[in-house]
Amino acid sequence: MMTKVCILALGILASTALCEAEDVCPWINAATVIDAPGSSVRSVQSIVAGGGDTCVFHYQKADGFYSVEIAIRTATGSNRDMAAPETRCTSDKITLTGIGNGAVLCGIGAHGEQVIGRVRDKIFTINVDVKTEHHSTEMTKSLSDRAIMMAAQVAGNLF
Amino acid sequence: MRWSRSLRYPVVVRMAVAWLAPILVASASCGQSVASKDAGQTPPADTQTLQTSQEYTSAISKGYNFRFGADHPFAPSNAQLQDGGFIQPGAFPNAEYCAHCHQEAYHQWRQALHSNAFRAPFYRASVNILIRTKGIEYSRHCDSCHNPIGVLSGALTQNSQVNRKFDDNGVTCMVCHSIQGLKSTSGNGGYIMGVPSVMVDENGNRIPGEVPYEEIMTHTDRHVRAVMQSFYRTPQFCAACHKANLPQQLNDFKFISAFATYDEWQNSKFSRQNPLTFYTGDFKTCQNCHMKRAPVVLQDYGAKNGTFASHSWVAGNTGVPFYYGFDEQLKKTMAFLESGEYLNVDIFGLKKGNDGKVIGPLGSTPFHIEPGNVLDAYVVIQNKNIGHSLIPEVRDLYEAWVEFNVTDASGREIYHSGYLNPDGSLDERAHSFTSRPVDSDGKFVDNHKVWTIHASAYDNTIQSGRSVLIRYRFRIPEDAKGPITLAAKVNYRHFRKSYLDNVFGEDHPRYPIAVLASRSRTLNIGDNSPAPPDPQDNPDWMRWNNLGIAYLDAFQYAEAVDAFGEVVKLRPDYADGYTNIALTEIQWEKYGSARMSIEKALTLNPDNARALYYAALLERRASNISAELADLQEVVQQYPQSRDARRELGIAYYRQGDYEHATEQFEALQAIDPDDLAAHYNLSILYHRMGKTKEAEEQQALFVTEKINSDARTLAQHYLVDHPAVSMESVPWHIHSDLTADPGHSLQEPSGAMIGAGQP
Numbered sequence: 081m082m083t084k085v086c087i088l089a090l091g092i093l094a095s096t097a098l099c100e101a102e103d104v105c106p107w108i109n110a111a112t113v114i115d116a117p118g119s120s121v122r123s124v125q126s127i128v129a130g131g132g133d134t135c136v137f138h139y140q141k142a143d144g145f146y147s148v149e150i151a152i153r154t155a156t157g158s159n160r161d162m163a164a165p166e167t168r169c170t171s172d173k174i175t176l177t178g179i180g181n182g183a184v185l186c187g188i189g190a191h192g193e194q195v196i197g198r199v200r201d202k203i204f205t206i207n208v209d210v211k212t213e214h215h216s217t218e219m220t221k222s223l224s225d226r227a228i229m230m231a232a233q234v235a236g237n238l239f
Numbered sequence: 240m241r242w243s244r245s246l247r248y249p250v251v252v253r254m255a256v257a258w259l260a261p262i263l264v265a266s267a268s269c270g271q272s273v274a275s276k277d278a279g280q281t282p283p284a285d286t287q288t289l290q291t292s293q294e295y296t297s298a299i300s301k302g303y304n305f306r307f308g309a310d311h312p313f314a315p316s317n318a319q320l321q322d323g324g325f326i327q328p329g330a331f332p333n334a335e336y337c338a339h340c341h342q343e344a345y346h347q348w349r350q351a352l353h354s355n356a357f358r359a360p361f362y363r364a365s366v367n368i369l370i371r372t373k374g375i376e377y378s379r380h381c382d383s384c385h386n387p388i389g390v391l392s393g394a395l396t397q398n399s400q401v402n403r404k405f406d407d408n409g410v411t412c413m414v415c416h417s418i419q420g421l422k423s424t425s426g427n428g429g430y431i432m433g434v435p436s437v438m439v440d441e442n443g444n445r446i447p448g449e450v451p452y453e454e455i456m457t458h459t460d461r462h463v464r465a466v467m468q469s470f471y472r473t474p475q476f477c478a479a480c481h482k483a484n485l486p487q488q489l490n491d492f493k494f495i496s497a498f499a500t501y502d503e504w505q506n507s508k509f510s511r512q513n514p515l516t517f518y519t520g521d522f523k524t525c526q527n528c529h530m531k532r533a534p535v536v537l538q539d540y541g542a543k544n545g546t547f548a549s550h551s552w553v554a555g556n557t558g559v560p561f562y563y564g565f566d567e568q569l570k571k572t573m574a575f576l577e578s579g580e581y582l583n584v585d586i587f588g589l590k591k592g593n594d595g596k597v598i599g600p601l602g603s604t605p606f607h608i609e610p611g612n613v614l615d616a617y618v619v620i621q622n623k624n625i626g627h628s629l630i631p632e633v634r635d636l637y638e639a640w641v642e643f644n645v646t647d648a649s650g651r652e653i654y655h656s657g658y659l660n661p662d663g664s665l666d667e668r669a670h671s672f673t674s675r676p677v678d679s680d681g682k683f684v685d686n687h688k689v690w691t692i693h694a695s696a697y698d699n700t701i702q703s704g705r706s707v708l709i710r711y712r713f714r715i716p717e718d719a720k721g722p723i724t725l726a727a728k729v730n731y732r733h734f735r736k737s738y739l740d741n742v743f744g745e746d747h748p749r750y751p752i753a754v755l756a757s758r759s760r761t762l763n764i765g766d767n768s769p770a771p772p773d774p775q776d777n778p779d780w781m782r783w784n785n786l787g788i789a790y791l792d793a794f795q796y797a798e799a800v801d802a803f804g805e806v807v808k809l810r811p812d813y814a815d816g817y818t819n820i821a822l823t824e825i826q827w828e829k830y831g832s833a834r835m836s837i838e839k840a841l842t843l844n845p846d847n848a849r850a851l852y853y854a855a856l857l858e859r860r861a862s863n864i865s866a867e868l869a870d871l872q873e874v875v876q877q878y879p880q881s882r883d884a885r886r887e888l889g890i891a892y893y894r895q896g897d898y899e900h901a902t903e904q905f906e907a908l909q910a911i912d913p914d915d916l917a918a919h920y921n922l923s924i925l926y927h928r929m930g931k932t933k934e935a936e937e938q939q940a941l942f943v944t945e946k947i948n949s950d951a952r953t954l955a956q957h958y959l960v961d962h963p964a965v966s967m968e969s970v971p972w973h974i975h976s977d978l979t980a981d982p983g984h985s986l987q988e989p990s991g992a993m994i995g996a997g998q999p
Contacts, residue, residue: 104398111402178563180360181743199360200744232358232407239363239742 104128105135105150107204107234113137113148115226143219144191144212148226150234151205155198168194168207176228180204180235185224191215193223195231199238206231292434296324299393299401304376307488313390315488316383318428321419325393328405331435332449337412339452343539347550348412350568355559356409357386361636361734364742365687373690375399380489383428384480387414391432413437416466421475423913424501426482436465459540474504477525481632484914487944490690494914494945497689502912503627505880507703510626512880514848516704517788517815523626529554555630555637557751558733573753576731579775582629582756583621584727585782587708589762590615600782601760606767610719615974616711618643618727620756621777621785622701629672629701629755630731636687638735639755640671642728643711643975648720654713656975657728663736663749667964670709670975673735674698675965681957686741694951696958697969708789712976721764728757780809780816787819793971796827814843818850825853830860848877852884859891867891875904882908886917898925916946 105128114121114137123140137148169186176183176195183197192209208227210219303325307314312325320326334354338345348354356362366381375397379390386409388394394401405411419433436445438454439461446465455462470476478501485495506513508520530549535542551568553575560568588599589606592613598606599617608614620641622629630639642657657669665671675697676684684692701707715723732752739747758775772778777785787802800823807816817840824833834857840850855870871888878884889904902925909918919942926935959966967973 109398109400109403111400112404115402115404181747229404229407233403236358236360236363236406237367239360239367 105137106132107135107150107152107237108230110137112233113230114139115229116141143214144210146208146210148230149205149207150230151207152234152238153203155201155203167196168192176231179228179231180238183231183235185228187220191219191223193220193227195227197231197235199235202238204231204234204238206234292322292324292326292330295327296393299325302396302398303393304374304396306374306376312393313379313383313428315377315380315486316390316428317422317425317430318379318383318387318390319422319431320391321431321433326391326432326434328388328392328394328401330447331388331405331411331413331417332437333405333413334408334411336449340455340538340540341412342537343535343547344412344541344550346537350560350563350565351551352554352556352559353410353415353552354408355563356384357382357389357406358409359559360562360742361558361738365689368686368688369690377489377690380427380486384483385409387428387430387432390428413466415471418471418476418479419468421470421479424475424478424482424911425484425913426478426480426499426501427484427486428480429482430479438462439465472524472526474501474510474525477501481525485689485692490692492693493948495692496914496945498632500627500631503631503703505911506882507626509703510880512878513883514852514874514878514881515883516849517784517819518704520624525626528626555731556733557753561751569751573751576753576755579756581623581625582729583623583775583777583785584729584756584758585619585621585777585785586616586725586727586758586760587619587782587786588617590617599786600779602772602776603769603779605769608715608762608764608767610715610717610764613712613714613978616643616645616713616725617786618709618711619706619782619785619789620701620709620727620729621706622703625703627703629729633687634672634674634698634700635676635684636734636738637731638665638671638673638733639729639731640665640669640673641709642669642730643709643726645711645713645723645725647716647723651716651719653716653719653723654711654977656711657730665735668967668975670699670968672699672701674700675958675962677954677958679954681954681961683958683962685737687738693948694954696955697965699968705792706785706789708786708793710972710974712974712978714978715764719764722761723764724759724761726757726759729755731755780806780813783809784816784819787823791819791823791826795972796823799823800827812843814840814847814850816840817843818847818853821850821857822853825856830857833857846873846877848874848884852887855887855891859894864891864895868895879907880911882911882915885911886915889917889921893921893925898928901925902929914945916942919945 105126110124110126113126114124120141121139123138123145125138127136128134129136133152135150137146139146167186168188170189171187173184173186176185176197179195180197180199183195185193185195188194188207189209191212192207194208195206197204206227208223208230210223212219303312305312313319334345334348352359362381362385366378366385369381370378375395379395382395383390386406388405388408388411389403392401392405393399394403413435414432417433417435418430420431422429422431434445434447436447438446438450438458440446441461443464481498481500482502483497483499485497487493504510504525506516508516508518509523511520511522526548529552532546532548534545535547539547541547551571553568553571555572555576557569557572557576560566560572586601588597588601588604589608590597591608597617598604618641630637640657642655644655645653647653656666657671658666660666674695676689676692677694677696678684678688678691679693681694681696683696730752731754732750734750739750776782783802783805787799787806790796790799790802800820803816803819803823806819807813810816817836821833821836821840824830824836833853837850837854837857840847841854844850851870852874855867855874858864858867858870868888868891871884871891874881874884875888885904885908889901889908892898892901892904902922905918905921905925908915909922912918919938923935923938923942926932926938959969
């Protein structure tokens with residue numbers, strides 16, 4: 081019964097949010113971003129700008145308020161590396177294999193993870209962070225996994 | 240706790256909700272349109288709890304693009320769900336669930352191509368172009384094999400809100416292990432998917448979804464009944480995806496055959512279904528080579544007697560493990576490719592200057608060479624033990640080629656063909672086993688945009704059991720230090736450089752190159768005497784036989800007959816040697832001498848189906864109808880799955896006016912290969928004559944769409960005119976050379992064969 085109520089509530093809340101969306105994110109859909117049972121998610125909001133150059137998703141779960149930002153830009157000239165200007169790394173970068181031409185993962189701030197990568201001349205950035213009072217090592221791992229999964233999706237669609 | 244039916248639903252609900260809640264989100268939207276190409280219908284409001292597959296199907300259907308018809312939701316593929324509708328992605332237990340008990344399988348699968356079939360950039364680069372140019376619904380053709388869950392869940396439609404996290408797993412365990420049936424061997428995802436299930440109940444009914452491990456361990460027999468089918472061990476299972484065509488729904492043109500690995504196997508010696516192979520062999524399935532049992536390393540309850548059928552599916556794909564850093568898979572693949580078991584390279588012989596005689600087989604024949612001599616090296620490559628062509632499937636992307644070089648004793652390079660340029664691209668004049676599909680303008684279809692293919696301008700391969708002859712012409716320098724060494728290698732890489740450039744841009748690492756086979760010979764400048772045979776070489780009779788096969792396939796019939804003649808000199812009791820002479824002479828239309836050879840073969844082996852088949856063709860030529868029928872009936876009796884025999888027997892009956900028996904044969908042929916053109920053509924006529932108008936029209940329509948389009952040659956010519964190197968390669972008797980015109984030596988073969996112009 082509770083499951084049905086939660087799903088119903090989710091649907092109503094999310095439908096309101098989506099009606100405000102400018103467009104549909106061309107690189108990844110909300111369901112894949114959220115990747116959680118409906119009963120545990122509320123207040124889903126997604127914003128797409130620049131025809132998909134930026135996609136932002138916000139959603140609330142029991143353990144915190146999540147923000148996911150995906151940005152795509154075209155690398156120009158020699159600026160094909162992933163160093164700047166999107167880098168927000170506050171931890172060492174970990175090289176990821178099998179995502180795009182190449183990608184790195186790092187921590188951003190207290191409760192966030194970032195993946196920056198490249199597919200040919202497109203630089204993509206995935207930022208995932210959570211506002212929470214109960215951060216843990218498991219949560220960091222979960223955020224990393226989420227960022228990597230989304231990066232693989234975005235890179236796959238950029239190829 | 241026993242797992243009862245009433246407890247199953249919460250699991251199903253949890254899975255369904257995880258995947259479906261966002262669908263509710265989309266469904267409950269205010270119905271704004273989305274700026275996507277060919278947007279589907281506006282999703283209606285739906286706030287019902289989705290507990291059943293019917294509700295999932297209903298929710299998906301509301302927004303699904305049924306471009307190809309509501310009764311073909313997965314077209315342009317042949318994929319089918321046993322119960323119809325769509326299936327929730329969460330209904331497929333994921334690979335990590337299986338890994339609990341099947342660690343070896345999971346470990347191998349994760350590094351193998353099946354799990355990476357969708358996410359690999361080499362695939363995405365191509366399918367994304369299709370999605371962007373025509374629409375995501377067209378990609379169901381490709382993803383029925385590369386991402387079946389994506390297709391069957393209804394995710395491949397505009398603005399889908401299905402969670403796509405399954406993309407990372409491509410062909411996952413429960414995709415293969417849930418297939419409940421096969422459609423005809425037309426490929427294109429020709430499977431019938433059942434409800435994914437790891438257990439059946441006490442009555443044999445499939446229990447959907449994940450089941451507690453303890454329950455499985457208590458009833459392993461019911462687990463096996465759920466996840467195994469006898470046909471999983473047959474090549475027909477592989478054919479569901481390892482055979483493909485490009486249907487009219489995909490290309491808005493007509494049926495174009497893409498690849499037919501299954502048919503190649505069926506025609507090979509390994510199927511033991513074809514009496515016409517040049518050599519015989521033991522029965523071997525796809526699985527025998529690509530899923531060999533090996534000692535198990537990790538725990539796996541599927542292991543038997545300490546061995547496990549490999550789920551690495553080791554084959555030719557070095558690109559995927561290289562990209563993902565799957566070193567174990569890469570190592571296995573390289574070892575497989577470089578085992579030396581599959582091809583034979585034979586530097587068979589030499590021709591000196593304008594001397595018409597081939598000196599060979601080298602090693603068995605004395606000869607003399609001198610500085611200044613212009614030599615033609617005859618290199619014969621045999622597809623000895625591959626159950627399909629070299630290289631199969633998409634050889635517009637893969638690259639196999641022959642590298643041949645000649646060096647003197649000081650290491651000086653005298654001649655080199657098949658080198659890599661500094662940028663990694665292949666010498667454009669190399670002898671390569673590739674194809675060049677072209678579009679409606681005769682332009683090369685790069686980037687694997689298969690939906691634009693209208694014809695094949697060039698397609699070079701070695702079919703299973705056959706051989707090719709490659710000629711290289713070079714001059715021994717006057718100051719060459721002897722001895723000289725001739726070396727021939729068959730190299731292979733996954734993919735050609737220009738395709739990798741398309742995928743990654745030009746800044747990508749060099750991808751691995753495997754040496755499939757190689758052979759070198761050292762020649763004295765001066766006298767060369769026979770030497771003991773090298774263990775890796777074929778016996779001389781086989782060397783001549785392979786040369787004969789190569790000549791035959793290059794339409795050089797006189798030379799083929801001579802080569803096969805050498806075979807029977809060495810093996811006068813070898814019936815196939817005489818049959819080879821006969822079949823060459825039949826192609827050459829020298830029926831009188833063909834008859835003498837076939838009679839000799841039948842004297843040695845009266846029941847030999849191969850000889851009887853060709854004897855039948857001669858009887859037909861001589862209008863000996865009863866003898867023709869008798870011979871072909873015997874061949875079909877021995878080889879009921881032989882396409883050639885069924886076809887010819889059907890023709891024989893037809894010519895007699897025995898339409899009923901003729902129809903039987905062509906229907907049998909069609910059962911073996913649903914796309915056989917002769918079957919379509921002849922059945923359309925036979926059905927018409929028997930008054931079966933509807934059936935006749937169906938066959939006629941199939942023939943019209945499946946036959947090669949009338950402008951194919953013109954399109955091919957357009958391409959070849961613009962690409963002289965490939966054009967040269969397309970001449971069967973071409974010669975590779977860097978030599979230019981020499982007053983003392985004609986650059987043309989006595990037969991007028993063309994020679995590749997080289998650099999001065």
